[in-house]
Amino acid sequence: MNQIPVGRFQYALDRDKLREMIYFFVSRGKTDLGKTKLMKLLYYADFGFFAEHSVPISGARYRAYPRGPVPEDALRELPQLVHDGFLESRQVPVGNYVQESYIPIHDLTIASLNNEEISKLNEVWERWKDETVSSIVSATHSEAPWASVDLYDSIPYEMAYFL
Numbered sequence: 046m047n048q049i050p051v052g053r054f055q056y057a058l059d060r061d062k063l064r065e066m067i068y069f070f071v072s073r074g075k076t077d078l079g080k081t082k083l084m085k086l087l088y089y090a091d092f093g094f095f096a097e098h099s100v101p102i103s104g105a106r107y108r109a110y111p112r113g114p115v116p117e118d119a120l121r122e123l124p125q126l127v128h129d130g131f132l133e134s135r136q137v138p139v140g141n142y143v144q145e146s147y148i149p150i151h152d153l154t155i156a157s158l159n160n161e162e163i164s165k166l167n168e169v170w171e172r173w174k175d176e177t178v179s180s181i182v183s184a185t186h187s188e189a190p191w192a193s194v195d196l197y198d199s200i201p202y203e204m205a206y207f208l
Contacts, residue, residue, distance in 0.1 A: 056104035056202065058118055061157040063103040066090060067122060068131060068153040069166050073174065077135055077146030080123070081112055082173075085181045088114040089169045092190060092205040094162065102162045107200040113185035114200055123147070 070086045071078050091101040092114075105116035126132045131153045137144045155163070173181055185191050189207035190200045 056101055058104045058106070059102075059157065060118075060122070062162070063087075063105050063116070063118055064122055064126060065153065065155050065158050066103055066166060067119060067126060068149065069155065069158075069163075070170065071132055071147045072149040072153075073170050074148075077137055077144075077148050079137075079139075079178060080145040080147070082178045082181055083147065084110075084115045084119065085113055085185055086169055086173060087116050087119055088185065089173065090166050091116070092202065092208060093169060094165045095202045096205040096208055097165075098161070101202050102158070102165065107190075107202075109191050109194045109196055109198055109200055111196065113182045114191050126153075 066087055067083065070083055087103070087105065088107060091103055091105060091107070095101045103116070103118070105118040107114045107116050123132070123134070127134045127147075130151050131149065132147045133150045135146050135148065137146050158166070190204035193204060193207075194200055
């Protein structure tokens with residue numbers, strides 16, 4: 046694995062892997078993939094991989110947001126992927142609110158992720174693809190990584206061992 050620890054509970058961000066993870070999940074959907082669900086899929090991929098290999102896939106920094114874990118680095122990468130022409134951002138009315146969602150519009154080559162990492166992404170996708178946003182948010186709220194830290198605090202990868 047090529048993730049290098051840079052301090053307690055921190056790993057170097059692999060921006061290419063994070064971008065490929067985002068694109069991987071967005072390109073799997075039959076319809077637009079909402080931002081909240083995307084954030085949870087990234088969380089389950091990184092933390093699930095960490096639980097098995099003691100290193101994350103992307104090294105993104107996760108924080109406990111009100112609707113579950115969020116990789117803050119992905120919040121910066123999404124607009125860049127839209128700007129670079131790989132994704133389109135849409136505002137989709139869902140009930141009483143507007144969901145920010147994404148669709149792929151140009152292929153992004155998956156070159157940085159290895160077979161084990163892609164396997165984990167597929168596993169996470171298969172587990173959660175048909176679940177609602179509410180169910181995936183509820184799941185993250187019932188698990189130690191999110192529940193053990195204060196709102197907006199960093200979630201250490203080492204908490205993945207308690208999933």
